[in-house]
Amino acid sequence: MENSMKRLAALLLGGLLLSQQAMAEPANPLIRLATTTSTEQSGLLGWLLPQFTKETGYQVQVLAAGTGQSLKMGENGDVDLVMTHAPSSEQKFVDAGFGIEPRHLMYNDFVLVGPADDPAGIKPLKDAAKALKALADKDAVFVSRGDESGTHVKEKALWQAAGITPAFKGYKSIGQGMGPTLTMTSELGGYTLTDRGTWLAYEGKLKLALLLEGDTRLFNPYRVILVNPKRWPKLNTEGARVLSDWLVSQHGQQLINSFTVNGKPLFVADADKPA
Template structure:
């Protein structure tokens, strides 16, 4: 019987080939990761539709994809503290200052602002008649024991609400007070179903108002000002994050193009946010 000759490939060659394949695969994954930016943000930028408006244009301009984790300000900042995201976009100035001062965040930038509004049943059972005094209105809701739905989720809106309750010198522990641990959209839906009062950012209110059986009962109080910042996660603390991509996104957001887009974004014919970045960078 004739044995046909065959080529024997040494194991060292196979091992080398496998190693090169693994390196190429890993390089491809890292290349893909380098073009993906992880953003943790408050639910208001998501539920208002603003990010759906901005992100396709950002990808068109830069090639980057942004993965959005909409979880409220408190959870977003914690994700930044853990190095789980590349940057945060939030609206709780005191918490953001602590985030930066503790070394978790760098390059905080003003981005935009809107305001909070107090909404409630169209019949206004608490008879607030508070004009633009939100603290007086909250005190009236508690005294009447009306139903008040709190997000109760450590979000920027929840932090603002609790700071306003503190100014009433009353604890929000009356029978009608319900903390639900939900985002702004579900909280508004629940308030509408229960004919309750709640505090909401104006952007989400404008996005949802046509679906709700509620009205604005207090607006215009200076204490309802609602500023947003974008902050990069510190690469010195977390070297594995996509700092370069996050920086490019931050630069893009504060540039005239994105700032103009933020100002032009409307729901039901009304502007949701006012751009107020101090920087005008050239990409």
């Protein structure tokens, strides 16, 4: 009798656990995330998303492109949320009704990199716009992403601040992500603007050096934004919100801060910053 009762209790407990697991299983487990190449190529998403899946049961399909392309995917309803780093473009996206619930997520910064011997002589400069002007004046090789990414948007703003339209012979616009841009820059012995995260992930493979950093205009903030379900009712907004909440939670923010490459942190979590 006692053994029968124990078996019954075990069966009931097992059934309860299975029931709880079934209840916890997301109704729509696939979340589509459009994000910048920097979050993927730096390794950050490879660090964060497996943990998110383990804790929530959601799978995240990552579509990595420049910020412009990522926001366009949001406008077209091709993804459930975006993670980007071009504040002016993001504000237009929200103001036009394509995005909702924008939240600060993290930041890093942009840096200028180039040959270690720095033939254009930009290393002593502290102003990024002046450094770009020096590159143009000396017709140095400069490789631009040219893809309307957040990095490209920042680069264009710096050229504008320098009072220059980059049409000099050494300027090359390639329409590629940050990783391929860095690789080409290294092969050509040129200069480029890169986010620090991708730079740290790639620097060991490149014949380049960090030449300019610290200009306040090189600040690089990231936000996560849900695509508006009123425009696209079939979106997985529930899953997107779970991911957004997880990323800005204390746990998610700690994971972002703990991500390093060669012992160096790549991003600083700042979800507590006022929207």
